[in-house]
Every structure is written in structure tokens, then in C-alpha cells.
Amino acid sequence: MTSDTGLIPAPRAVEGPMRCGVEWDAGTTLWAAPGTEGTERWLRSTLGAALGLPLATGPEDARNSVRLYLDDALEPEAYRLSAVTNWGVEIRGGGPAGVFWGAQTLRQLLGPDAFRRAPLRSGATHVIPHQIIEDAPRFRWRGLMLDVARHFMPKEGVLRYLDLMAAHKLNVFHFHLTDDQGWRVEIKRHPRLTEVGSWRARTKFGHRASPLWEEKPHGGFYTQDDIREIVAYAAERHITVVPEIDVPGHSQAAITAYPELGNTDVIDTTSLTVWDSWGISANVLAPTDNTLRFYEGVLEELLELFPSEFIHVGGDECPKDQWRQSATAQARIKELGLADEDGLQSWFIGHFDKWLIARGRRLIGWDEILEGGLADGAAVSSWRGYAGGVAAARAGHDVVMCPEQYVYLDHRQHGGADEPVPIGYVRTLEDVYRFEPVPTELTEQEARHVLGTQANVWTEVMEDHARVDYQAFPRLAAFAEVAWSSLPAPGERDFADFERRMTAHYGRLDALGVGYRPPAGPLPWQRRPGVLGRPIEGAPPRR
Secondary structure (H helix, E strand, O other), X not given: OOOOOOOOOOOOEEEOOOOOEEEEOOOOEEEEOOOOHHHHHHHHXXXXXXXXXXXXEOOOOOOOEEEEEEOOOOOOOOEEEEEEOOOEEEEEEOOHHHHHHHHHHHHHHOOHHHHOOOOOOOOOOEEEEOEEEXXXXXXXXXXXXXXXXXXXXXXXXXXXXXHHHHHOOOOEEEEEOEEOOEEOEOOOOOOHXXXXXXXXOOEEOOOOOOOOEEOOOEEOOEOHHHHHHHHHHHHHOOOEEEEEEEEOOOOHHHHHHOHHHEXXXXXXXXXXXXXXXXXXXXXXXXXXXXXXXXXXXXXXXXXXXXXXOEEEEEOOOOOOHHHHHOXXXXXXXXXXXXOOHHHHHHHHHHHHHHHHHOOOOEEEEEHHHHOOOOOOOOEEEEOOOOHXXXXXXXXXXXXXXXXXXXXXXXXXXXXXXXXXXXXXXXXXXXXXXXXXXXXXXXXXXXXXXXXXXXXEEOOOOOOOXXXXXXXXXXXXXXXXXXXXXXXXXHHHOOHHXXXXXXXXXXXXXXXXXXXXXXXXXXXXXXXXXOOOOEEOOOOOOOO
């Protein structure tokens, strides 16, 4: 690695750069081998528009050109970028994704102007220093989870975040579509999920203990065509969209829309509304055949929309109080010969694990699905520290590491009084940079079950995209390097070098219009004075 390139995430190897270089101007042409057409289109539509260059198709041997190739000697996401004076730029990728990631590196080499939507200066020449970069990712799963249930993000905002992910070589978008506070995806056979479940009358402003309310309706949802567009847009950027439909907890919005889904022998589910506050709702799905058939119908429509290998079913934070009081739930426990309510949840998740496997898909859920026994074939999102991931990997299950102590980006970035709506532990840019996804206690064989890692953005206290930007950046840039680059052990990582490279990267984020947290602290309009948060002091437990 080298700090001279200013690249984030840092590449595996760089030869150079030298003072001479390749000039990009109106005469620069573009040649693309078969299989690289997607990156060819992206270069013209994005870099061409930003720099005001036509990037016309030219011959393969043109000197001032960009050439794209597939090279089966490389791993699918690996690339080799050569910028050679008096010759041009060549990007070789092991697959279409590798070529695309090479193009993201090329964009960074061109400077901040390449991150704008229109040229600042007509006729300008841009110079790429002479160098050769060889690069490949450490993990196959480099994810970002965005919660659009607590605060809805319109489609254009989601597409923008897919572009931001691509710019940082992140390749899995975990789309948290349902929760107690809102249902965000159209299901044609169950229209009330969006007619009723997609909006709430008012919203708590700040932590749930805050006395403040936003006294206006909040809501929104994505039509199925919106979802198709989002999935296609992501695929063009080699990003897989993994949808999450949360069951059996975090389901009050669905129960409000269809009261028969709840524990009707315990409470009057017809009196429920889409939840307007935060926390863990006691209102969970009833473990009935009707509920199973209902969600099978939901998933049937989802499978038509999302071609991803994995479907996320949540499975987290499911209070069992209503099941303990429910004669129906207790009868099901007895019928199935289960030990307790944890076993009932395991049965519930296991049903959908088998259902998805039968349709060529795989189930993934939060680490609570370990309670009562992990469903065969299920994968785990380990969020409550490392323990869930360790247990799952040792049992032979695949794991995505996303421990809240390191990569929950809703946690505050600084201990200062000006931090807006401070939640959780202080997790600085350096803390994220020193995160190690693979638990040290795993053997080499067990560690192979770690598919990768993911940063999570829960939006209870993020009412708009500006607040999401502030919480996500610049820490998402540090996370991207952890997920992509082959870094040394946490204590040996050169954070000073990363900070130096961030100096250049802030210019790129500025050009993209990202409202990140400045190193010196929040700007006046980024603060939320008087809005109650829930800061936790001290260092977080590793668990």
C-alpha cells in the first residue's frame, strides 16, 4: 500500500506513481472488450459527464485511450489498472465486477472534479500519474444496511446511496424494509400493508425518552417497479440488494394492517396503530398457520423482485410475553414438542429457512435466531458483539460480522456536547478503522464461514438524508477499507496514513454533496440542540 495515491480503500499494491502521466482530454477514447460494456456505459455517463468528455469509441491501439478487458487469470472482483505515459489507461478485471472496481479507482485518480455531475471548466485536461495498481477485495460481502422503516428514504435517496456504496467498493445493500414503525414495499396480494402500514400519524423526535414529537404524518413506500429499478440500478454497479422482512418481532405495522396476524387471544389487535415511537414493541406475530401462509405470500412476491442468494428475515428482539400468555401459542409449543418460547421462534424461523431453500434461496437473520437452535442452512448477521458469529461459525454456519460496538453508525462519533442526538458509545473514525471482522478465537477452517462484514445505519434519530450522511460519513469510508483492503492487525494499522488519504477523500465527498461530519466537529446546521439522545459512557464491551 502507499499513501501517495490517496486512494480509499487502499489497494493491495501500487507501482509508482511517477511525475509523468496520462492526459485525459477531449481526444481521449474508450475501447471495451466483450463483457465490459457495463463499465463502458458507466464511464461515459458518469466520468464523461463530470469532466465534459465524450469518451468516444476508438480503436484498441489508440494511444490516448482507456481500454477495458476481462482477464481470467484474476479473481472475479480483482483488477489491474495500468496508467502508462504515452500509451493510456488499461483496466483488466477478473470479471465484470473487477473491471468496474478498477473504474472506481480510476475516478479517484482523476481528482474531485470526477465526482461532480457536470464539468467545472470546459476543455480542461486531467492528468493521471503514471502507475500500475493491483487490487482485490478481502471479503466477498462488503455491506451497508439502511433502515428505511423508521424514517423513509425516497427512491432517489436510495439510488444516491447505491452510488456512494459503489464509489467505496461496497457490494451488498441490506435493505431493511419493514419494522414496527412502517412497511415500505408494495405487496399486491396484501395491499393494506402499504395502505395502512406505510405511514404513522406522528413521530418521536429524538430518543424514545424525549418529550418531543413531530406532529405530522410520516410515511412512504416503494412500488414494485421502484424496487425493480433499485435492484437494476444496484446490479449495474455490481451491488446485490438483500431485502429484510422482519419476523416474528418488529411487526406492529403489519399487524396494524392485518390484525389477524397478531396474538388476538391476548390483546385487541384491531386497536393497534403503526408505532410512532422507538424501542422494542411487545406486539409480535402469532405462530399460526395463517401467519405462515401470509408471509409465504409476501416472500413469493419478494423473490420475484430480488434475485439475491440471501433473504433476510430479521428474527431479532422478539419479546415472548404475548406467546407466554397466548393459549394458541402454548398449544403450538405443545403440539410441536418444543421446550419453550425460544424453541417456538426457532421453529418459526426454521419454517422459512426450509421454504426458502426449496426455492433456491438462503435465509439470513440477526443472531437471535441462534436462540432455541439455529435453523439448518441459515446464515447469521452477528450484531450483538462477536459471540453470535463465533457460535454460528463453529457450528458450520456462514456469518456476516456487524457488531454494534464497532459498525453501528447510528452510534455517536464524538463525546462532545454538540453531537446531534447522541446515541450509544463513542465510535470514532479510528475505532471503525481498527475494527477486525474475523474473531480471533476462530480457527482457520471456522473463519472461512465469515462471508464478510457490514455497517448498519438505523434511522430512529435520522429524519432525513442529511442526518444519514452525517452519521455514515466519514466512518463508512473507514469501514470500506476494513472490508476491502488486506490490513494488518488492528493495533498495527496506520491510521495516520488513512487520515492523510482522507484529506483528499473529503474533497471527493464534497463534490458528491455528502454532508459528512467534519473532523473538527458538527457544523451549526448539523447540530440538534435540546433533542434528547441516549449516550452510553465508557468503552463498549467486546462480547
